[in-house]
Amino acid sequence: xTDKAHIISYKTLLMTLLALFAxxxxxxxASYVDLGQLNVWxxxxxxxxxxxxxxxxxxxxxFEGKALRLSFISTIGFLAIMIGFTFxxxxxx
Amino acid sequence: xxxxxSFFETPAPSRFTGIWAWLLxxxxxxxxxxxxxxxxxxxxxxxxxxxLIRLELMFPGETVLTAELYxxxxxxxxxxxxxxxxxxxxxxxxGNFFLPMQIGTDDVFFPKLNLLSWYLYMLGGVVAIxxxxxxxxxxxxxxxxxxxxxxxxxxxxxxxxxxxxxxFASMLTGLNFITTIHRMRSPKMGWLQIPLFTWSxxxxxxxxxxxxxxVSITLVLVxxxxxxxxxxxxxxxxxxxxxxxxxxxMYSHPAVYIMILPGMGVISEIIPVFxxxxxxxxxxxxxSSMMIAVAGSLVWAHHMYTSGMSDTxxxxxxxxxxxVAIPSAIKVFSWVSTLYKGAxxxxxxxxxxxxxxxxxxxxGLTGLVLGAAGPDVHVHDTHFVVAxxxxxxxxxxxxxxFAALHYWWPKMFGRMYDFKKAYIASALITGGFxxxxxxxxxxxxxxxxxxxxxxxxxxxxxxxxAGFGALFMIIGIALMFYNLAVxxxxxxxxxxxxxxxxxxxWKTASPPPLHNFDRDPEVxxxxxxxxxxxESQDNQANQDKQSKPNA
Numbered sequence: 001x002t003d004k005a006h007i008i009s010y011k012t013l014l015m016t017l018l019a020l021f022a023x024x025x026x027x028x029x030a031s032y033v034d035l036g037q038l039n040v041w042x043x044x045x046x047x048x049x050x051x052x053x054x055x056x057x058x059x060x061x062x063f064e065g066k067a068l069r070l071s072f073i074s075t076i077g078f079l080a081i082m083i084g085f086t087f088x089x090x091x092x093x
Numbered sequence: 094x095x096x097x098x099s100f101f102e103t104p105a106p107s108r109f110t111g112i113w114a115w116l117l118x119x120x121x122x123x124x125x126x127x128x129x130x131x132x133x134x135x136x137x138x139x140x141x142x143x144x145l146i147r148l149e150l151m152f153p154g155e156t157v158l159t160a161e162l163y164x165x166x167x168x169x170x171x172x173x174x175x176x177x178x179x180x181x182x183x184x185x186x187x188g189n190f191f192l193p194m195q196i197g198t199d200d201v202f203f204p205k206l207n208l209l210s211w212y213l214y215m216l217g218g219v220v221a222i223x224x225x226x227x228x229x230x231x232x233x234x235x236x237x238x239x240x241x242x243x244x245x246x247x248x249x250x251x252x253x254x255x256x257x258x259x260x261f262a263s264m265l266t267g268l269n270f271i272t273t274i275h276r277m278r279s280p281k282m283g284w285l286q287i288p289l290f291t292w293s294x295x296x297x298x299x300x301x302x303x304x305x306x307x308v309s310i311t312l313v314l315v316x317x318x319x320x321x322x323x324x325x326x327x328x329x330x331x332x333x334x335x336x337x338x339x340x341x342x343m344y345s346h347p348a349v350y351i352m353i354l355p356g357m358g359v360i361s362e363i364i365p366v367f368x369x370x371x372x373x374x375x376x377x378x379x380x381s382s383m384m385i386a387v388a389g390s391l392v393w394a395h396h397m398y399t400s401g402m403s404d405t406x407x408x409x410x411x412x413x414x415x416x417v418a419i420p421s422a423i424k425v426f427s428w429v430s431t432l433y434k435g436a437x438x439x440x441x442x443x444x445x446x447x448x449x450x451x452x453x454x455x456x457g458l459t460g461l462v463l464g465a466a467g468p469d470v471h472v473h474d475t476h477f478v479v480a481x482x483x484x485x486x487x488x489x490x491x492x493x494x495f496a497a498l499h500y501w502w503p504k505m506f507g508r509m510y511d512f513k514k515a516y517i518a519s520a521l522i523t524g525g526f527x528x529x530x531x532x533x534x535x536x537x538x539x540x541x542x543x544x545x546x547x548x549x550x551x552x553x554x555x556x557x558x559a560g561f562g563a564l565f566m567i568i569g570i571a572l573m574f575y576n577l578a579v580x581x582x583x584x585x586x587x588x589x590x591x592x593x594x595x596x597x598x599w600k601t602a603s604p605p606p607l608h609n610f611d612r613d614p615e616v617x618x619x620x621x622x623x624x625x626x627x628e629s630q631d632n633q634a635n636q637d638k639q640s641k642p643n644a
Contacts, residue, residue: 067275078303078390085406086339089394092403 006063016057103607119204125190139173151560160546164232171235176259183355188294194598195288197279199608202272210265217259224251239326239337243318253312260309267301281616288596293358296386300347308344342393350389356493366594367443368435371621374427381420388417399473414464441515445496448523452488477537480530503587507604508580521569529562593626
């Protein structure tokens with residue numbers, strides 16, 4: 001873990017912003033395509049990608065130490081399990 | 094050590110005096126005590142409500158409550174006990190007070206956030222009370238299940254909002270503890286030198302941080318449904334009522350581990366001290382705490398076997414439920430093994446801890462009946478569930494709370510209580526407890542549903558007997574609080590280490606100074622090494638022997 005300040009270039013920030021806009025566009029686009037049971041999973045995948053970009057770049061998670069990274073990854077794991085198990089119930093009803 | 098002023102005489106920040114020195118304090122010990130008084134108030138209120146419920150059920154038909162009031166009484170009893178007592182009791186009081194001390198530091202990482210958590214807790218309590226004075230008492234039970242919670246005309250929104258605020262207090266406390274353990278631990282203390290109570294708080298804090306947001310947003314969805322009627326849980330509008338149950342139990346099942354894990358931590362502190370023996374399986378207990386936190390978060394749907402959930406999900410959640418029994422059993426075996434061949438010194442905290450082991454084991458084993466999908470379908474929503482829940486939560490966390498009070502009281506207030514009264518109170522509570530809840534197991538197996546205002550004649554004897562158990566329990570709890578409260582009027586007479594404990598909180602004065610330690614405490618290589626305590630006891634015994642013939 002480090003207390004140093006990290007400066008990210010404007011170029012990286014702008015590229016990240018554009019990537020987020022593009023992913024939002026893909027989310028909207030995907031909502032018009034019927035993928036059956038995959039509808040939810042595709043939406044979740046895109047949303048997770050967007051969340052990861054925000055956390056890594058805007059919230060500086062990529063500069064943090066092992067403990068915080070591990071903590072963060074475990075929260076994502078839990079969220080995936082919680083959502084996964086719920087939809088799994090629905091899929092087998 | 095005696096010359097150092099205690100935190101009672103040293104406000105932090107120092108510019109405040111009187112009541113402001115408490116209301117605006119950033120000292121973790123004062124905040125812990127403010128939680129103590131608030132939580133005991135709520136506990137007593139919820140006990141009175143529980144007593145009313147039991148009094149009503151002692152005789153068939155209407156006795157002291159109308160049917161509507163009965164529904165509100167069990168809702169309030171549940172909401173107050175869960176959200177205002179059991180969840181915060183051990184982490185907020187004893188965690189706040191002792192976590193920084195056990196890891197050899199002077200405060201939590203975010204002291205102001207700590208105070209904010211207390212205010213959020215108080216605000217949540219005030220909003221809960223406010224829900225009583227408008228539109229009728231909430232009558233949904235503490236689970237706020239849809240569709241009833243969305244359609245009932247009583248004041249559910251305010252009660253739900255209270256739980257939402259309390260969730261924030263809980264999350265912030267968890268965040269504070271995790272950061273404190275990572276960043277403020279004594280540099281000499283490695284991860285496997287951390288005392289087990291602190292370890293249990295670490296595991297609990299992760300569950301608080303990960304699971305509480307789920308229920309917070311779920312409760313917001315209930316309010317959204319009530320005000321905007323979107324249909325999130327309404328099948329006629331494409332919603333799913335079982336989704337509410339999933340979301341609710343995703344938090345509320347891990348929440349039972351938020352409730353019990355710190356209790357297990359307390360017992361893991363007390364047993365080795367009064368056995369004068371290092372704890373059996375330190376690493377296994379640490380590992381099992383983390384395992385409980387992980388596995389306990391994956392079993393939520395065992396509350397939903399009869400909800401209409403898919404059979405495949407029922408099978409998997411049942412299997413996972415049995416997995417979570419393993420780490421709990423590891424702890425129980427470790428405690429009993431610690432006692433084996435120990436130099437046991439009976440004291441009220443140890444007595445209460447032994448009661449905890451017994452009652453919690455009964456609670457855990459009856460949990461297996463409920464965890465198996467077959468028998469659960471038979472006893473679902475009966476008094477069996479009520480008895481099981483109270484055996485784990487009250488017999489478990491409640492007794493751990495009493496044990497912690499008796500164990501750390503001399504450290505917190507510098508005053509020792511009367512042992513005889515403590516034993517009588519503990520025996521009354523335990524005896525009353527068994528008399529109160531065992532009939533409920535039988536009533537449940539006979540088919541008496543929970544939350545019913547009236548019952549068939551064949552359930553009359555069990556309900557009548559349970560009422561007496563409740564009476565003994567309430568008398569015992571009143572005596573216990575009286576016995577502790579009267580010490581506050583006496584002089585401070587407790588030594589720094591009245592029990593022969595070896596964790597760092599016993600290395601400072603009772604009550605501790607503002608910054609906890611007047612010099613850097615020595616961190617033991619192994620946190621439960623009683624060699625020094627035994628040697629000093631042996632020396633003392635030798636001295637006594639030598640001095641006696643001369644006397």
